[in-house]
Amino acid sequence: MRIVKLKQDRLNSFLEAVSTDSELWGPVKKGADKHRFKIVDNPAEFDLDYTRTILPPKKIFLPPRFNMFKAMPTAYEEETMDPTKKILFGVHPCDIHGILIMDQFYTQTYNDPYYIRSRENTIILGHSCWPDEHCLCHSTGTDVANEGYDLFFTALNDEYLVWIGSSKGDDLVRIVPELFNEDLSDRDIQNYIRWREDRSKAFKAEINFKAMPDFMELKYRDAVWENLSHACLACGSCSNVCPTCTCYNVNDKPRLSENASDIARCWDACTLESYSEVAGGENFRESRSERLKLYYTHKLQAFISKYGKPACVGCGRCAATCPVGINVKTVAGALDGEEVDAFWSRYATEVTK
Ligand code: SF4
Ligand code: SF4
Structure with missing residues (x-):
């Protein structure tokens, strides 16, 4: 070089x-x-x-929404x-x-x-x-x-x-x-x-990423997930701002006058309630705690076992964005047994009193 x-x-x-x-x-x-x-x-x-x-x-590279193709009754463009x-x-x-x-x-x-x-x-x-x-x-x-x-x-x-x-x-x-x-x-x-x-x-914040796969496994049923879910707004912002979140959905938008539809691809987020909903209205992750667990399993555990590194590049966007203080730093801190000072932890103390 x-x-x-x-x-x-x-x-x-x-x-x-x-x-x-x-x-x-x-x-x-x-x-x-x-x-x-x-x-x-x-x-x-x-x-x-x-x-x-x-x-x-x-x-x-992939805008929040773009048309992939136009579908017609017997062909597509x-x-x-x-x-x-x-x-x-x-x-x-x-x-x-x-x-x-x-x-x-x-x-x-x-x-x-x-x-x-x-x-x-x-x-x-x-x-x-x-x-x-x-x-x-x-x-x-x-x-x-x-x-x-x-x-x-x-x-x-x-x-x-x-x-x-x-x-x-x-x-x-x-x-x-x-x-x-x-x-x-x-x-x-x-x-x-x-x-x-x-x-x-000059770095002030730290996470023990090496320990996280074990902590995720050990604390899969920990009260922390329920505590997080009391405050989470299910807004999906943490996924939208994360450089490693890749989930998307595909929607049809009919062009009624042409007997055709635009098939569009748009960003999705596993923290949204609709994410795990399937035909018939069944939802496999209806509770916010299950969805947050999925998000953090991807970041702190599953990606490491597949690719050898966390699906977090430490950009701090989730910390700067989540309105209730749920982010990779506070979640990892809670899994590590720290007393976390964030809106969600104070709120959980209030609602479980
Ligand atoms: S963790 Fe925060 S940013 Fe993510 S969905 Fe919940 S409230 Fe929104
Ligand atoms: S700090 Fe990690 S989890 Fe948070 S937005 Fe950045 S890459 Fe995603």
């Missing part, structure tokens, strides 16, 4: 030069203190001083999925790991043509970050990305150290080679090592 340098004040010239035939996506401020990935005309619109976007990059070339800039290491998990999921057992087409047309440009109180990527080992990107920009003083992670990334650098400097000095290397050490020390 080659590493080059780029002056930070040349970043926008680089992004403009490489995105002439692609959509340029990246983090843009939304409201006072939130961010989202958005297409921009001008890279000056990016705000790189962010910790996490509301939704992860999965929305760019495939919708052409957007083949637009995209450059996705400013992706943090946890989200790069989220993309790697989706790559595995959507290509290992069954190839998902919608995901694959979109993914193959997207160049990933990663960017360094600094943790806040919700970031758990140090515990999941996803605080650094060694693969899954085409270029990765680490901001140090007024420069970037730019890791070239693929031949596509190398091609981008070759479009404007005059912007880059190939000579890394000992000082650059020392600065980077110091930055890595300081960043490691």
Whole structure:
């Protein structure tokens, strides 16, 4: 892997030069203190001083809702999925790991043509970050990305150290080679090592992920699941914001005047009541505690036994999003026997008095 340098004040010239035939996506401020990935005309619109976007990059590969095909009485027509070339800039290491998990999921057992087409047309440009109180990527080992990107920009003083992670990334650098400097000095290397050490020390939240598969097994009937369910609103937000949640549903939308239907694919969430409902109205997971158990079994146990790592990349979105404080940190803490200070634990104390 080659590493080059780029002056930070040349970043926008680089992004403009490489995105002439692609959509340029990246983090843009939304409201006072939130961010989202958005297409921009001008890279000056990016705000790189962010910790996490509301939704992860999965929305760019598989939008929350899209038509797969049009069904007619005796035939169907495939919708052409957007083949637009995209450059996705400013992706943090946890989200790069989220993309790697989706790559595995959507290509290992069954190839998902919608995901694959979109993914193959997207160049990933990663960017360094600094943790806040919700970031758990140090515990999941996803605080650094060694693969899954085409270029990765680490901001140090007024420069970037730019890791070239693929031949596509190398091609981008070759479009404007005059912007880059190939000579890394000992000082650059020392600065980077110091930055890595300081960043490691800045993490505040931790989870013992190694112990979680055992704890999930041992505490499958623990009162914690009932306690969580008293407060859970079954809103599905924790699944929507999670970069590793992949469940979807398929709906028919009739086009009455044409004797045809649009067959649409839309994000689903195992925390929603309708998720486990089948024809005839039977629901296999009617209770919120069973649905939360399913969600956390996937995150903390089942995925580990199949893929050797948790289905959590420590992005902290569930912690920043759930209105009642149910998130991977507080649930893992409760399973680990901690006194958890969250709305759901205080509420459970009230309702079970
Ligand atoms: S755990 Fe929180 S975010 Fe998830 S469904 Fe329940 S209330 Fe909504
Ligand atoms: S479980 Fe929470 S912290 Fe982990 S990847 Fe999903 S949203 Fe991020």
